[in-house]
Amino acid sequence: MKNILTKLVRDFLVGKKQKFVFSKTENQEFLNRELKLINLYIHIPFCKTLCPYCPYNRVKYEKKLIPDYFNALSKEIDLYFNKFGKIKIDSIYIGGGTPTNAIDELVTIIEKIKNLFDVVGDIAIETTVSDINDDNLSKLKKIGVNMLSVGVQSFNQKYIDFLGRKYSVSDINLAFEKIKKFNFETVNIDLIFLYPNQKKEELLSDLNSAKNLGVNQITTYPLFTFPYSTIGNYMKIKKIVMPKLLKRGVFYKTIYNYFKENQYKMVSVWSFKNSFIDQKYSSVTRDRYIGFGAGAGSRLNDIFYFNTFSIKDYVNTLLKKNRLPIAIDMKITPTLSKYYWFYWRLYETKILDSELNSFSDWKIRAILKMLIKLKLAKKESDYTVLTEKGSFWIHLAQNYFVLDYINRVWSVMKKEAFPEKIDI
Numbered sequence: 001m002k003n004i005l006t007k008l009v010r011d012f013l014v015g016k017k018q019k020f021v022f023s024k025t026e027n028q029e030f031l032n033r034e035l036k037l038i039n040l041y042i043h044i045p046f047c048k049t050l051c052p053y054c055p056y057n058r059v060k061y062e063k064k065l066i067p068d069y070f071n072a073l074s075k076e077i078d079l080y081f082n083k084f085g086k087i088k089i090d091s092i093y094i095g096g097g098t099p100t101n102a103i104d105e106l107v108t109i110i111e112k113i114k115n116l117f118d119v120v121g122d123i124a125i126e127t128t129v130s131d132i133n134d135d136n137l138s139k140l141k142k143i144g145v146n147m148l149s150v151g152v153q154s155f156n157q158k159y160i161d162f163l164g165r166k167y168s169v170s171d172i173n174l175a176f177e178k179i180k181k182f183n184f185e186t187v188n189i190d191l192i193f194l195y196p197n198q199k200k201e202e203l204l205s206d207l208n209s210a211k212n213l214g215v216n217q218i219t220t221y222p223l224f225t226f227p228y229s230t231i232g233n234y235m236k237i238k239k240i241v242m243p244k245l246l247k248r249g250v251f252y253k254t255i256y257n258y259f260k261e262n263q264y265k266m267v268s269v270w271s272f273k274n275s276f277i278d279q280k281y282s283s284v285t286r287d288r289y290i291g292f293g294a295g296a297g298s299r300l301n302d303i304f305y306f307n308t309f310s311i312k313d314y315v316n317t318l319l320k321k322n323r324l325p326i327a328i329d330m331k332i333t334p335t336l337s338k339y340y341w342f343y344w345r346l347y348e349t350k351i352l353d354s355e356l357n358s359f360s361d362w363k364i365r366a367i368l369k370m371l372i373k374l375k376l377a378k379k380e381s382d383y384t385v386l387t388e389k390g391s392f393w394i395h396l397a398q399n400y401f402v403l404d405y406i407n408r409v410w411s412v413m414k415k416e417a418f419p420e421k422i423d424i
Contacts, residue, residue, distance in 0.1 A: 013363060014335045015333070021423050022304075022328040022329065022424065023420070028323075034084075037089075040093070041094075041290070041296055042092065042095070042291075042292045043294060043296040044095070044096040045293065045295065047061055048060075048166075056095075059097075059311055061098075066105060069315060073109055075322075076324065080292075086117055089121065092121070092123045100127045110123070119144075125140060125149070126149050129172050130166060130167050132176075132178055138182070146186065147188070148187050150188070152189050155169055155206050155210070156206065159195050159198070176213045194248060203251060203254060207255065207258050211262060219270050253392070266349050267348065269394050288301065294325070302331060305330070306328050306409070307324075313325065328418075342367075349385060356368075356384070375387060375389065375390075405424045408422060
C-alpha cells in the first residue's frame with residue numbers, strides 16, 4: 001500500500017518521465033561540464049565508538065586505515081580539480097563518522113582544497129564531546145572552520161550510556177567551556193529525543209541544559225532505527241521504526257513551544273537558533289554539491305550520484321585505477337529538481353514569495369494554498385511560513401519518504417561496493 005501511494009504521489013507531482021532508480025555508473029561522462037560555483041561535502045567515516053543507532057557510512061577507527069584513506073581523498077580532489085579547475089566553493093561541510101578523529105590529516109586536506117579552489121563560504125564540521133580539546137579546536141580555527149556542531153545527544157547519563165557514548169555530563173560542560181575560548185561564529189548542539197520510556201520532563205531538562213550552555217543553535221532529532229544499524233540488527237527490524245504518533249506529536253510540540261517561549265527562531269523542522277545571530281548551521285539544505293569520500297553523495301543540476309561505500313574499493317579505485325569511485329547515479333528531470341528545491345524550502349519552514357514567483361508550477365502553489373487553508377502554514381510579510389502543526393507534519397513526511405529512500409540505498413550500498421541497480 002505504501003509503495004502504491006508513493007508511486008501515485010510521485011507520478012502526479014513530477015510525471016512518469018522521472019525514473020526513481022539508481023543505476024551502476026558505467027561511465028562518468030556526466031562530469032564533462034562547466035562548473036563555476038559549488039558546495040563541497042567531505043566524508044570521514046572513522047569513529048572510535050560506533051553508536052548503535054547511527055545510519056551513516058562509518059567504520060571502527062584503526063590508525064592503519066588512515067594513510068591510505070586520506071591519500072585516496074587527496075587523489076579524488078586532484079581528479080575533480082583536473083576536470084573543473086579553480087571553481088568557487090560556496091561552503092564546505094565535513095561530516096562522518098567523526099572527522100576530528102583524524103584531525104592532522106584533515107588539516108592537510110582542507111589546506112589543499114584552499115590552494116586548489118576559491119573557497120569563499122563557511123566551513124562547518126561535526127564533532128563529538130570526546131574530541132573537544134584545545135589542540136583540536138586550535139587546528140580547526142587555523143584551517144578556517146567557523147561553524148561547529150557537537151553531537152551531545154543528551155545531558156542525561158542513562159541516555160548517553162544507552163547510545164554507547166564514552167563521556168559524562170561533566171565532560172560535556174568542560175568541552176563547551178573550551179569551545180567558548182575559540183569564538184566560533186556558530187556552535188550547534190545535536191540532541192536526540194524520544195528515547196525508550198523518555199519522559200517529557202527529561203526532554204525539557206535536556207533543552208534547558210543545552211540553552212544554558214549559550215550555544216547559537218540547537219537541533220533535535222527523534223530516535224529512529226534503521227535495519228542495518230546495530231540496534232536494528234539486534235531487534236531484527238525490517239523497516240524503519242518510528243515512535244507512536246501521539247507521543248511524537250506531544251514531544252515535538254513541547255520542543256516547539258519551548259524554543260518559542262525562549263525567543264529562538266526556527267530555521268528547519270529540527271533546528272532552532274538564537275534570535276540574536278544571523279547565521280545558521282545546516283548540513284543538508286545545499287542545493288548542489290560535490291561529495292568527497294567513501295559513501296559521499298553528490299548532486300549537480302541534472303544528476304545525483306554516490307561514491308562506493310566500501311573503504312577498500314574507494315581506496316583501490318582512486319589509487320590503483322586512477323578513477324573517481326562513483327558507484328551509482330540517477331538522472332534528475334527539471335521537474336524533480338523543482339520539487340527538490342520546494343522540499344528543502346519546506347524543511348526550512350518558510351518560502352520567500354520572490355523565490356516562489358520564479359516557478360510557474362501550479363501544483364506547488366496549490367500545495368501552499370492547501371497548507372494555509374489547513375492552518376499548516378500562514379502568510380507573514382513576504383513569506384509563507386509553516387506553523388507548529390505544519391512543521392510537525394513535514395517532519396513526518398520526511399520520515400515517510402526521505403528516510404525510506406535512505407534506507408533502501410544504504411541497505412544495498414553497505415553490502416555491495418558497485419550495485420547494478422537500486423529502486424527507490
